Amino acid sequence: MSRRFIAAVLAVSTTIAALSAAPARAASEEDIAKLLAGAATIFIIGKAIQNSRDDDRRDKKKEEVRHYVPDHRPGHVSKQPVYTQQKPIPKVVPRDVKQRHKDVLPANCVRQIEGGRVGRVVMGRCLERNNISTRTLPKACRMTVETRRGEARAYALPCLRHRGYTLARY
Secondary structure, three states: OOHHHHHHHHHHHHHHHHHHHOOOOOOOHHHHHHHHHHHHHHHHHHHHHHHHHHHHHHHHHHOOOEEEEOOOOOOOOOOOOEEEEOOOOOOOOOOOOOOOOOOEEOHHHEEEOOOOOOOEEEEHHHHHHOOOOHHHOOHHHEEEEEEOOEEEEEEEHHHHHHOOOEEOOO
């Protein structure tokens, strides 16, 4: 159960027990002072428990695992033992997570062009239809080409290859 829930139940039960033990009468200043003192005591004890638990958690995080490594060099006498820190254990990536390589572009988006410095380009609209964001592509490779429907955005294939992008083989 939650610590807050247990603390709330404890506080309510203590209050009810304190109030139900005496017959019903008007509360005097002395009774109010006792009630406030009891509530303050419960609050202080709860905070002390919470602080000790927080300290334990911090200590576990800071705890370093050290292993003794003997020194086997010939003729060397070590006065103090040599300790090494244990390296963190690598995490396995789950199989169900599909990792799409961001630097692979679909080959069906490549078009041949005439009259430019480059011979082949990757069409921007085709990349967007294949769920590849053109924002991540280098701006230095961006160019405008003439199509049957007007001007279109494209990316120079040699420039993209120079920056690590490849074409998919499917």
